[in-house]
Amino acid sequence: MPAAVPNVASVPDFAFIPAPSTLHSKEKLLPLPVLPGRSGRLIELPSGVVPASRLEVRAPAATAPTGISEIDALTGGLPRGGLTEIFGPASSGRTSLLLSALAQATRRQEVCALVDASDAFHPEFAAAAGADLSRLLWVRCEEQFRVSSFKFQNPSPHRNLQLETRNLKLWSKRLEQVLKTTDLLLQSSGFGLVIVDLADVPPQSARRVPLTSWFRFCRAVENTPTVLLVVEQEPYAKTCASLVLRMPSALGIQHSVFSSHSANTEKCPSHTQILRGLPVRVEVIHARTQRKPVRSATAAFETRAAWRDEKLRD
Numbered sequence: 001m002p003a004a005v006p007n008v009a010s011v012p013d014f015a016f017i018p019a020p021s022t023l024h025s026k027e028k029l030l031p032l033p034v035l036p037g038r039s040g041r042l043i044e045l046p047s048g049v050v051p052a053s054r055l056e057v058r059a060p061a062a063t064a065p066t067g068i069s070e071i072d073a074l075t076g077g078l079p080r081g082g083l084t085e086i087f088g089p090a091s092s093g094r095t096s097l098l099l100s101a102l103a104q105a106t107r108r109q110e111v112c113a114l115v116d117a118s119d120a121f122h123p124e125f126a127a128a129a130g131a132d133l134s135r136l137l138w139v140r141c142e143e144q145f146r147v148s149s150f151k152f153q154n155p156s157p158h159r160n161l162q163l164e165t166r167n168l169k170l171w172s173k174r175l176e177q178v179l180k181t182t183d184l185l186l187q188s189s190g191f192g193l194v195i196v197d198l199a200d201v202p203p204q205s206a207r208r209v210p211l212t213s214w215f216r217f218c219r220a221v222e223n224t225p226t227v228l229l230v231v232e233q234e235p236y237a238k239t240c241a242s243l244v245l246r247m248p249s250a251l252g253i254q255h256s257v258f259s260s261h262s263a264n265t266e267k268c269p270s271h272t273q274i275l276r277g278l279p280v281r282v283e284v285i286h287a288r289t290q291r292k293p294v295r296s297a298t299a300a301f302e303t304r305a306a307w308r309d310e311k312l313r314d
Contacts, residue, residue, distance in 0.1 A: 061242075064108075064193070064227050067100040070299040071282055075243060082242030082288070083218050083228045085235050092247040093280030094199060094231050096129075096303045101229060102193065103130035110192025113137040113185050117178045118200035137191075139181050141174050171205035179213050186220035186228070194221075198232040206236055214240040235285070244286040277304045 063077030078084050078101060088094050103126075105112050112135060114121060119140050123133055182196055198206055214237040221228050230237065235244055283298045 062225065064101075065104055066097060067104040068097065068301055070301045071097070071245075074282070074297055074299040075245070075284060075287060078227045078229065079242045079288070080225045080227055081222050083214065083221070083230065083237055083240055084243040084245070085230050085232065085237055085241045086245045086247065087232045087235050088247030089233060089249045090199075091278070092249050093278065093282075093303060094247050096280065097245075097247070097282075098195060098197070098229070098231055099126055099129040099131065101227075102126060102136070102195065103132075105193040105227070106130075106132035106135045108192065109135070111135050111137070111190060112193040112195070113139065113191050114195045114197065115139045115178055115181050115185070116197050117141060117174060118197070120200055121197065137185075139185075141177055167202075168205055171202060172208065175201065175205060175209060179209065182217065183213075183220070186217055186226070189224060189226065191226055193227045193229065196228070196230045198230060198236075201232070203234050206232060206234070209236055211238060211240070214238070241286060242288040244284070246283045246285050248281055248283070274305075277302050279303075 060076075061082070062080040063075075064080055065072050065077045086094050086097060102112055102114070107130065114136060116139060121138060121140075123138075126136070127133055178196065178198070182194065185191060185194055217228060218240045230241075235241065279300060279302050281298055281300050
């Protein structure tokens, strides 16, 4: 015989009512403090109802540091068992953040995987950032899916349309390969960090990734220590993401770090100046781990140019 559902009208608004399937008729009734307007009278809660004062506080979600103190102080790190989106245009610092998170994960002796949709990963840059390449599984897309960037000098609408249609079909095949590979990696488990690099994928192609694929990825990493990191130009996972970071273009920031042999760098021609670093800003768009609604919170840091010859740095 199914258990009777308690009368909600007789229960105060600060009591938690579980599902009817969790109620047991043999449990003892729990006394509740005196309610306003009913002095001297105690209300007995139905069986299975837990007062709000006895509810346990949820433990904070486990996170993994990115290696950038400004971002870790802002977000608490990348959430484990969830999906993190980092989106922004080119020259926004998204690759620097990717390499920093990868270096931190390999330093923790974790095995990482990188699904490179556009074959843009540079191992030397990753090693210079401190990543242990022996703990990295680099998945590159096949050469047969190479997309053409050729444009006609005297373009006609018909030829341009044919070229765009061909590129969209090639990107669709490449994205299909990326989704299948990511699904296999997440289902196999054992990875501390799985990165999906969609930074160079055109938005018109990446938007066609079905929302069910992102839901499947979230379910695969749920309750696991894996960090799923997606780098892209626009946010595509929508509500599936646990953390969404926006990185605006650093080219619009006027104070780039240049140096020259001359003391007055403003009067020096541009070809005599050397780029030493680039200021980067990060904005939190969505954070599921925070209970309060996320306001526009930003953090700023500066990247340092990597030199092939250390002697040229001074």
